[in-house]
Amino acid sequence: MKPPAPQLVPLRPLPTAIVAVTAITAATVTAVASVTGTSTPAAWAVLAAAAATVAAAATLVWPRVATDVLGLHGTVFPAPADGGDLPLLGRLLQVLAATADHALAQRFMAWQRHVGFGINFQFYVFGSRTVVLVDPADVRAVVVRADPPRDQQMLRHFGTPISADLLFLIPDPHHAAARRLMHPFLSGAPTADGVLRVVNAELGRCADAGAGAVAPVAAAAAAAGEAAAGPSWADRLDALAAAGTAVDLDELMTEFTLGVMHQLLFSSSPSAEETTATATRLHRLITHITALSGLPLPNVVSPTKMAAARATGDEFVAYAAKMEARRRAEYAAGTAAPTPPRDMLDIFLADLDQPGGAYEGDRRRVAADLLFYLMAGYDTTAHSIAWTVHALCDNPDVEARLLAELESALPPPGTPLTSTHLAALPYTDAVWKESLRLFPPAPLGSIRRLTADLRLPSDGSLIPAGTTIQLPVLPVHRSPTAYPSPDAFDPSRWLPPTAPGGGGHSAADQRAARAHFMVFSWGPRACPGQNMAAVEAKAVLATLLRRFRLERVGKSADVVLDNSLTLRPAGFRVTLHRREAA
Numbered sequence: 001m002k003p004p005a006p007q008l009v010p011l012r013p014l015p016t017a018i019v020a021v022t023a024i025t026a027a028t029v030t031a032v033a034s035v036t037g038t039s040t041p042a043a044w045a046v047l048a049a050a051a052a053t054v055a056a057a058a059t060l061v062w063p064r065v066a067t068d069v070l071g072l073h074g075t076v077f078p079a080p081a082d083g084g085d086l087p088l089l090g091r092l093l094q095v096l097a098a099t100a101d102h103a104l105a106q107r108f109m110a111w112q113r114h115v116g117f118g119i120n121f122q123f124y125v126f127g128s129r130t131v132v133l134v135d136p137a138d139v140r141a142v143v144v145r146a147d148p149p150r151d152q153q154m155l156r157h158f159g160t161p162i163s164a165d166l167l168f169l170i171p172d173p174h175h176a177a178a179r180r181l182m183h184p185f186l187s188g189a190p191t192a193d194g195v196l197r198v199v200n201a202e203l204g205r206c207a208d209a210g211a212g213a214v215a216p217v218a219a220a221a222a223a224a225g226e227a228a229a230g231p232s233w234a235d236r237l238d239a240l241a242a243a244g245t246a247v248d249l250d251e252l253m254t255e256f257t258l259g260v261m262h263q264l265l266f267s268s269s270p271s272a273e274e275t276t277a278t279a280t281r282l283h284r285l286i287t288h289i290t291a292l293s294g295l296p297l298p299n300v301v302s303p304t305k306m307a308a309a310r311a312t313g314d315e316f317v318a319y320a321a322k323m324e325a326r327r328r329a330e331y332a333a334g335t336a337a338p339t340p341p342r343d344m345l346d347i348f349l350a351d352l353d354q355p356g357g358a359y360e361g362d363r364r365r366v367a368a369d370l371l372f373y374l375m376a377g378y379d380t381t382a383h384s385i386a387w388t389v390h391a392l393c394d395n396p397d398v399e400a401r402l403l404a405e406l407e408s409a410l411p412p413p414g415t416p417l418t419s420t421h422l423a424a425l426p427y428t429d430a431v432w433k434e435s436l437r438l439f440p441p442a443p444l445g446s447i448r449r450l451t452a453d454l455r456l457p458s459d460g461s462l463i464p465a466g467t468t469i470q471l472p473v474l475p476v477h478r479s480p481t482a483y484p485s486p487d488a489f490d491p492s493r494w495l496p497p498t499a500p501g502g503g504g505h506s507a508a509d510q511r512a513a514r515a516h517f518m519v520f521s522w523g524p525r526a527c528p529g530q531n532m533a534a535v536e537a538k539a540v541l542a543t544l545l546r547r548f549r550l551e552r553v554g555k556s557a558d559v560v561l562d563n564s565l566t567l568r569p570a571g572f573r574v575t576l577h578r579r580e581a582a
């Protein structure tokens with residue numbers, strides 16, 4: 001049984017906190033001065049330092065003191081009944097430590113298990129309240145029904161590198177116009193076919209990868225007069241298998257998906273040096289954005305990080321300008337046509353040329369969104385592939401059924417995969433979804449700011465307009481109210497009871513499973529790349545698993561949820577074994 005959710009009563013923090021902190025500090029100073037008979041300047045300096053320490057400590061623990069000790073206000077963090085929590089220090093120190101070692105998700109899940117799943121809570125940072133909703137019904141009330149905008153203030157550092165008006169932050173109507181511009185390309189055949197061409201050519205050893213096939217990486221680089229990109233992916237993987245080398249599958253897939261995103265944006269494969277440079281840039285950006293987001297006054301506290309983020313953004317603006325110049329030269333020479341668009345660059349350039357376009361001639365916004373699509377679309381998909389393989393290593397029966405489906409539904413290896421083939425793989429789809437449920441690659445979910453008061457369905461708490469709401473994905477996906485036996489890897493949740501591999505879940509359970517699946521979020525700001533991610537992940541998994549048996553090195557428990565913005569399987573290494581060779 002779920003423990004009752006505490007009411008989320010707003011703490012009016014600043015006025016009361018200032019009065020309390022001042023009173024505590026003044027009382028301490030007076031008490032110490034009267035006991036010690038302080039009179040010299042040095043003694044007063046010591047006293048002032050001590051007073052400052054007391055004030056800082058009081059500020060840190062104030063919400064906790066005010067709520068749990070003095071009982072003045074509502075709950076900040078639910079305390080477990082056995083008192084196993086740190087009662088006074090609040091969680092700031094734990095959160096800071098967990099952020100530093102990328103273990104936030106791991107520790108958060110341990111804490112959720114401890115206090116009981118589905119209990120909403122709130123915290124205060126410098127007097128401003130954030131409510132974290134984890135009750136599945138409440139999460140749906142916010143995301144699906146209220147659908148408030150993202151919290152511009154909290155997320156503003158995504159805009160620091162290039163433009164504050166990037167897709168992720170820009171309000172309507174600009175947001176809707178930018179999404180409409182890209183929707184037909186991203187959610188339809190152009191993206192699916194483009195992704196499949198890369199997978200077929202690079203991983204599938206398909207001599208004919210499909211209409212308008214991409215040249216294999218090395219050939220494309222040579223045609224563009226760039227440094228050769230080295231052997232194809234299929235050759236690399238075969239060499240790894242032959243050598244019996246243990247590899248970090250997530251790292252390998254992250255490199256691959258970066259190449260696929262590059263194809264989708266620019267119709268070209270980056271050279272090996274470009275891939276490394278872009279991956280380093282993206283890594284730097286993500287680190288800086290995450291660090292800046294945690295600071296109260298980033299401009300003052302960390303001007304170096306602000307400058308570094310902007311410098312990396314400028315490098316990307318220059319790269320986008322280079323790609324634009326190259327494409328315009330191709331248009332002029334007649335070696336490429338702007339329509340039908342081959343890639344996202346064609347779409348952006350057509351929009352820039354059009355008066356009143358969605359981007360209104362703003363090149364920085366275009367560069368910012370090119371970068372954001374790249375950043376949002378590469379490692380998330382890679383993590384989903386790696387986590388799926390990790391889950392299959394733990395569930396050989398699921399792997400056997402999946403392989404049986406691949407062998408019966410797909411043409412012989414070496415034949416290009418198409419969208420029609422992928423649509424005939426319901427079990428593979430269910431396996432991928434189940435891995436996304438247990439290991440959501442974007443675990444932090446959405447951060448929204450309420451534009452109107454919201455009454456929570458779970459316990460009737462009223463959350464006032466203006467409150468920041470965080471909607472982390474993991475606790476909903478692991479909640480027993482949303483998913484029976486939530487820790488089990490059970491693809492049958494996603495299949496009709498009569499389908500092969502289906503059964504065991506009522507229609508109501510299956511409706512609930514779909515309703516609480518938050519991995520791509522919902523509504524107008526939901527992930528626009530979900531179609532691409534599904535095609536890419538399933539095509540890669542099908543191709544990879546038919547060719548290789550992937551064996552985990554070490555134990556399942558050694559693989560940990562490692563997160564900064566995304567959630568990767570740290571410590572997951574595999575050896576590859578050619579199936580026909582076996």
Ligand code: HEM
Pocket residue numbers: 150167168169179186372373374376377378380381384440441442445446447518519520521524525526527528529530532533
């Ligand atoms: C398994 C892979 C993926 C997962 C789990 C994922 C997850 C998400 C989530 C949860 C959001 C919403 C975040 C929020 O509300 O704050 C989002 C937004 C976004 N995603 Fe994805 N994503 C994936 C793949 C992709 C791909 C392949 C692309 C690129 C084509 C992409 C591009 C974007 C963009 C541009 C946004 C911002 C949309 C907007 O603000 O309108 N994602 N993604």
